[in-house]
Amino acid sequence: MKNTMSSLLAPKVSDRVLPQGGTHALNAGRRAKRRSALLANLNLAAIVVVLGPLIIYPLLRLICLSLSGTHGLSLQAYQTFFSNPETRGVIGTTLAILFASAGLASILGVLIAALLFFKPFPGVRLLTRFLELFVAFPSFLVAFTLIFLYGSQGSIGILLQRIFHLQQAPLNFLFGSGGVILAEVIFYTPFVVRPTLASFATLDMRLLEAARSLGAGLAMVAWRVVLPMAWPGIAAGTILCFLLTLNEFGILLVLGSAHLVTLPVAIYAAATVDLDLPTAAAGAVVMLLMSLTLYAMYRRVSRRGSRHGR
Amino acid sequence: MDVDLRTRVLPARRGRWMPAARWVPRIGGWSVAGLTALLCIFLFVLPVMVVALSSVAEHWSGTILPTGYSMRWFERLGSDDWDAVATSLEVGFSVALLGTALGLWIALSLEGRDRRGMGAVVDALAMMPNGLPSVVLGLAVLIAYHKKPLDISGSAAIVMLVQLALVLPFCYRCCASALRPELQILREAAASLGAPPARVLLRVVLPQMVPALRASVALGFALSLGELGATLTVYPPGFATVPIVVVGEVERGYYLPASALSLVLLAVSLLALCLIAARMPGRLSQSKS
Numbered sequence: 001m002k003n004t005m006s007s008l009l010a011p012k013v014s015d016r017v018l019p020q021g022g023t024h025a026l027n028a029g030r031r032a033k034r035r036s037a038l039l040a041n042l043n044l045a046a047i048v049v050v051l052g053p054l055i056i057y058p059l060l061r062l063i064c065l066s067l068s069g070t071h072g073l074s075l076q077a078y079q080t081f082f083s084n085p086e087t088r089g090v091i092g093t094t095l096a097i098l099f100a101s102a103g104l105a106s107i108l109g110v111l112i113a114a115l116l117f118f119k120p121f122p123g124v125r126l127l128t129r130f131l132e133l134f135v136a137f138p139s140f141l142v143a144f145t146l147i148f149l150y151g152s153q154g155s156i157g158i159l160l161q162r163i164f165h166l167q168q169a170p171l172n173f174l175f176g177s178g179g180v181i182l183a184e185v186i187f188y189t190p191f192v193v194r195p196t197l198a199s200f201a202t203l204d205m206r207l208l209e210a211a212r213s214l215g216a217g218l219a220m221v222a223w224r225v226v227l228p229m230a231w232p233g234i235a236a237g238t239i240l241c242f243l244l245t246l247n248e249f250g251i252l253l254v255l256g257s258a259h260l261v262t263l264p265v266a267i268y269a270a271a272t273v274d275l276d277l278p279t280a281a282a283g284a285v286v287m288l289l290m291s292l293t294l295y296a297m298y299r300r301v302s303r304r305g306s307r308h309g310r
Numbered sequence: 311m312d313v314d315l316r317t318r319v320l321p322a323r324r325g326r327w328m329p330a331a332r333w334v335p336r337i338g339g340w341s342v343a344g345l346t347a348l349l350c351i352f353l354f355v356l357p358v359m360v361v362a363l364s365s366v367a368e369h370w371s372g373t374i375l376p377t378g379y380s381m382r383w384f385e386r387l388g389s390d391d392w393d394a395v396a397t398s399l400e401v402g403f404s405v406a407l408l409g410t411a412l413g414l415w416i417a418l419s420l421e422g423r424d425r426r427g428m429g430a431v432v433d434a435l436a437m438m439p440n441g442l443p444s445v446v447l448g449l450a451v452l453i454a455y456h457k458k459p460l461d462i463s464g465s466a467a468i469v470m471l472v473q474l475a476l477v478l479p480f481c482y483r484c485c486a487s488a489l490r491p492e493l494q495i496l497r498e499a500a501a502s503l504g505a506p507p508a509r510v511l512l513r514v515v516l517p518q519m520v521p522a523l524r525a526s527v528a529l530g531f532a533l534s535l536g537e538l539g540a541t542l543t544v545y546p547p548g549f550a551t552v553p554i555v556v557v558g559e560v561e562r563g564y565y566l567p568a569s570a571l572s573l574v575l576l577a578v579s580l581l582a583l584c585l586i587a588a589r590m591p592g593r594l595s596q597s598k599s
Contacts, residue, residue: 040419040423041428043419044419044420044428044429044432045428047415047416047419047432047436048431048432048435050412051432051435051436053454054471054474054475054478055435055438055439055447055475056435057454058447058450058451058453058454058455059450061450061453061454062446062449062450062453062454065453112346112349112350115342115343115346116346116350119339119342119343119346120343121343121344121346121347123347127347127350130354130355131350131354133583134354136529136532136533136536136579136583137358137536137576138535138536138537138538138553138575139536139538140538140553140556140557140560141357141361141536141556141572141576142357144361144556144560144565144568144569144572145356145357145358145360145361145364145569146357147560147565148360148363148364148370148565148569149356149357149360153371153372155373155374155375158372158373158374159374162374169372186353186354186357189353189354190354243441246443247442247443247444247445247539249443249444249445249538249539250538250539250553250557253538253542253557253561254557254560254561263443264443264444264445264446264539267445267446267449268445268539268542268543271449271452271543272542272543277449277452277453280449281449281453284443284445284446284449284450287443287445287446288442288443288446291441291442291443291446292438292441292442294441295438295440295441295442296441298441299434299437
């Protein structure tokens with residue numbers, strides 16, 4: 001904005017001051033500027049041409065396929081997808097798993113971030129670096145390792161059995177919604193911890209001290225001072241966590257059972273097991289709408305947060 | 311003298327004998343910090359350690375720690391497994407390099423534009439795969455390219471295509487975050503001294519962006535190595551990547567071979583991260599300050 005303003009204003013002022021030769025040079029400069037603007041737009045158009053076959057074209061084909069019936073437009077595929085007995089309650093299951101795991105992960109993530117930031121211990125920096133690397137750790141691997149830990153023959157179950165002298169191993173929840181929620185909480189909590197820590201780092205600590213010295217208790221400082229100021233970062237992290245949990249597939253593939261079918265699993269099964277691409281496409285379009293809505297929310301919140309931060 | 315003064319002005323507070331009212335919260339603070347550390351290790355560090363431990367376990371079921379250790383699961387990795395490792399490496403490197411190049415191009419083109427009009431469209435498009443479920447993107451790519459006019463569903467190209475789309479937002483953001491205002495000043499200085507744009511790009515901008523480019527390649531590589539949903543949806547026979555083989559073995563109950571292969575995957579990915587991004591943190595923190 002500021003750039004365009006100055007480029008608009010500058011020639012006018014100098015037109016008056018400069019003699020004839022100067023305006024020629026200015027015209028040339030203006031022409032050069034116009035040419036570079038044209039080049040920049042051409043460049044952007046070229047990027048769209050490259051991104052087209054990568055993202056736009058496949059998604060358009062997906063939507064077209066989901067809407068095409070034997071005679072032109074139809075919603076047949078959507079009907080088939082949602083009337084399949086195996087996937088009937090699929091949206092309900094997806095949302096239940098989503099709110100249980102992403103909700104827990106958000107609360108735990110904010111709590112852990114607060115503890116790491118306000119009660120640091122030696123090794124906190126190492127731990128936060130580790131949490132940053134966690135993003136590159138594949139999610140299905142987390143689910144897989146839980147089998148060794150919390151499976152019916154896993155170490156933690158056996159440990160509990162030894163401690164409490166039980167007849168049987170006490171843990172038997174892993175393959176099903178319990179295990180899926182546990183794995184998703186473990187995998188997605190760091191995604192909340194990182195942005196929350198980042199937004200804590202921008203806090204003005206003097207305000208916290210002022211609140212404390214004016215007699216506010218810990219809870220009041222947390223609720224009335226820290227939370228409102230760190231809110232954009234926390235909100236962005238939470239929405240991102242919901243989005244990624246909604247899109248999760250690997251964990252469900254490893255730990256999900258036959259009666260735990262979420263949207264991605266149902267889409268995958270329709271496409272590769274039933275080999276019914278139109279039906280899978282219908283489910284995928286529904287899923288696309290859900291995730292893109294969440295993603296639009298995330299972008300709006302995180303942009304507002306970054307502007308706020310500056 | 312000084313000490314005397316302090317003890318007189320501030321009795322008890324700085325003294326050796328702290329009242330219990332000050333000791334208790336301090337112990338409370340320590341125990342809270344300790345509990346946090348334990349919780350974090352239990353939740354996040356333990357799973358990573360379990361992969362390493364289980365891959366060298368002779369047998370691990372029904373006991374707290376593995377019974378016996380051996381390298382036999384690594385020795386038993388067959389040609390299929392190594393083929394998968396090779397495919398993963400090949401796809402990973404191409405995707406990381408292509409994604410970084412594309413991300414750099416988009417970042418350079420969008421730099422300094424206000425986020426409206428064309429700029430906003432391109433930015434939203436490049437970031438969109440971040441919000442897409444990988445299975446959905448995989449299905450879309452499969453539908454678009456599994457028959458004429460363009461059929462690439464029989465080659466590794468389709469895996470690369472889908473992973474490139476998934477990795478692009480990360481690479482783009484990595485590059486864009488390196489284009490700081492200071493760099494703009496350097497560019498303008500070089501341009502005003504008469505350097506043509508190509509030379510400004512090659513001699514001023516790119517050298518400044520080396521850490522970000524390395525980070526972008528490393529991130530793209532690691533993400534590509536671990537990608538499962540989209541790859542599983544599109545992969546043609548003979549082009550299984552490591553995650554696909556691992557999940558297949560887990561589903562059939564071969565846990566220990568699966569963890570040996572995942573450890574290979576993790577080691578390769580960590581090695582690449584270290585090799586490519588080893589100097590990144592120092593440089594980044596330097597440039598920030």
